[in-house]
Amino acid sequence: MKKKKDALNPAITRFPTPINSKALDKSNGEKIKTIATHFRVIMETLGLDLTNDSLKDTPQRVAKMYVNEIFSGLDPENFPDINFFPEEFHHEHRANTVLVKVSFTSFCEHHFVPMRGFAYVSYIPGKQLIGLSKIPRIVRYFSHRPQLQERMTAQIADSLSILLETDDIAVSIIAKHYCVVTRGIEDSASNTITNVLRGEFDRNDQIRREFFEGINRELKEI
Secondary structure (H helix, E strand, O other): OEEOHHHHOOOOOOOOOOOOHHHHHOOHHHHHHHHHHHHHHHHHHOOOOOOOOOOOOHHHHHHHHHHHHHOHHHOHHHOOOEEEEEHHHHHHHOOOOEEEEEEEEEEEOOOOOEEEEEEEEEEOOOOEEEOOOHHHHHHHHHHOOEEOHHHHHHHHHHHHHHHHOOOOEEEEEEEEEHHHHOOOOOOOOOOEEEEEEOOHHHHOHHHHHHHHHHHHHHHOOO
């Protein structure tokens, strides 16, 4: 069973990304043209020679990368289509919880440098199950925008809560921020952990413990 994006209204979240709605009226071509123009100015201001064969097409490459790839999650139209399975479809083999590990790369909105890590997403199956491949797509949708790790964790949880019609959601993100690695304190060993626990993951000690034990087992393999 597939629900359409317009029916889900996936933009609903208590922790929205600060998006200028006027930009959504521009085509991708218009965005690319504007970004390329301004990025050319940045490169020239830094003292780079854009007549050089290696650099002359960089503004256009960067602009396309921003719009079509690493910041594509700013466009609500790119939210993935979601397939569901009725709970009774898998009733005989129903798990108590579902835990999915997803690798991701996002960009810190403070310095526009990468943060990379893993999102651990879990839910307690209720009325319906979501296709396992859709959870990584949701994580990557929210990661493909300038982000705060705390906000991204909450946005993933909000989205799944809406889609699955349940509060029994847990999301934990462990990430390395390259604004910490490459500037300032330059700490290459630093990781940041954020958790959002809702419903039974917040109230039930055993379920919460099982969630973090599952993460710990995975961490030993990293």
